[in-house]
Amino acid sequence: MLRVKEVADLVGISVRTLHHYDDIGLLTPEKTTEAGYRLYSSENLETLQQILFFRALDFPLKQIRDIVQSPSFDQEEALLMHRKMLLAKRQNLDQMIKTIDKSLQHVKGEVEMTDKEKFAGFDFIKNNAYEKEARERWGDEAVDQSNEAIANMSDKKQEALNTEINQLYRDLAAICHNPPDSPKAQSLIHEWYRLLNEIGDYSMDAFKGLGELYVSDERFTNNIDQFGEGLAIFMREAMRIYADRRK
Known part of the structure; x- marks a missing residue:
């Protein structure tokens, strides 16, 4: 041992x-x-x-x-699944490296790139690590609507949306020492609800469930808490209060 x-x-x-x-x-x-x-x-x-x-x-x-820890867990089956998923991940990374190499040539004026070629290997909609969980929690319709909305956005619109979302995270982090039911917190959470519904159709239950996921799934927690420690928990509580008040 x-x-x-x-x-x-x-x-x-x-x-x-x-x-x-x-x-x-x-x-x-x-x-x-x-x-x-x-x-x-x-x-x-x-x-x-x-x-x-x-x-x-x-x-x-x-x-x-x-x-x-599941009684049905099979080590050999799991290893085969790991291999399949890692091969797919490697294929995607290889394509992204090719895109980088060609982009470097493009910057030097050695080759021309089409707009489509500039984004070869990027597929955040299909490969979103959270999509499966979202589908299980809220159903296919809401996720498909979100995916369609993002796909139909121009690059400029997507960039503007990301900027607005990041700023909202920063604003929430700045007040997360306040009670989640405070007027300021609820006002910012209302803006969060509005932003989410620009790319989907979230019911109050779905919005509340998303807040729970911010804490139960450490990937969400780690991403959100980059803006401020404890922000994920604060958002979960504020989203729960916001949803409960509007049911």
């Missing part, structure tokens, strides 16, 4: 990460000595390999835990 430091050095992750995985019940060491040392077995290492494959594919920790 290996101690936690030995596992960390072998795998290339931090001891703190392994402690966190243990704390949340994702990867429990085979045993813990009386002195408090965590000891990992070969089976633990196989599970850790699965966890890190899922992490490489941007699965949230909670979902990974549910998958690897």
Whole structure:
């Protein structure tokens, strides 16, 4: 068996990460000595390999835990799935690298690029990591409407929308020390609801559910909290209050 430091050095992750995985019940060491040392077995290492494959594919920790601890979990099937998904990811990355290389030639005046060629490899709508969850929570219709709305926007319109969204995140982060039911918070959340409905059709239940996802899915949390620590939780509470008041 290996101690936690030995596992960390072998795998290339931090001891703190392994402690966190243990704390949340994702990867429990085979045993813990009386002195408090965590000891990992070969089976633990196989599970850790699965966890890190899922992490490489941007699965949230909670979902990974549910998958690897499921009685129906099949290691061979999971490895085949990892391989398929990573090959698809590599193909997409290879295309993006080609786009970069050709763009460099274009900047130097060596080749001409069509507008379509400039965006080869970018497919944020089809490959959106959150789309599956959105479909499961709110149904295909709302997601299809959002995708269609984005697809029909001009590049300039998409850029303007992104700028407005980022500014709203910053405005919310600046007041997240205030109560989420304060007039200022609710006014900004109203703007958030308005922006979301420019690219979709969100009911109050869907809006409230989206706020829950900001906290339950660490990918959302990490992205939102870049604007200010605790912003995801603040937005969830403010969105819940906003939705409940309008039901």
